[in-house]
Amino acid sequence: MDALRKALTHARFLSIAWLVVVSPSAMAFIFADGTHADCIARGATVMEAEASPGDVVYQLGRVAIAAPTASGYRIVWNTNKLKTLPPEMHDFIFFHECAHARLPTTDELRANCAGLKEMRSAGKAGFAVEAKLAAFYGPRNSYWENTLTCANGGKDGAGASQ
């Protein structure tokens, strides 16, 4: 009897663990070096989810969409596209999307600028990494040049840095 109860308890534990592991495509961002980060905005963890094929992020061909929800922000990742990015860009896009939630803003330059500043603060940017990011955007790319001007100047292009 005791063994049966133990077995049942164990089975219940396993089913709960299974639910936690596969619960609705929630995901945590893993950097190229294998470390993990949460996006924190106004003291709360921003929910991240893996998009299912057919989701708008796939339809638009975007890597991710950060969008407001009733309770904050949510980042939906196109993991198929994310994993095709070079490691520096793969990591930068986390800071970019998180910046949308942190500021908050829908402005791409402000998100890029704040994201780069945050990436530098996290010790994940710097000359070598930023040279790779510049190469990804392409020579004399005005979006990247404006991002650098903003991040180096300590302003974010529209007034607020956080």
Ligand SMILES: [Zn+2]
């Ligand atoms: Zn963006």
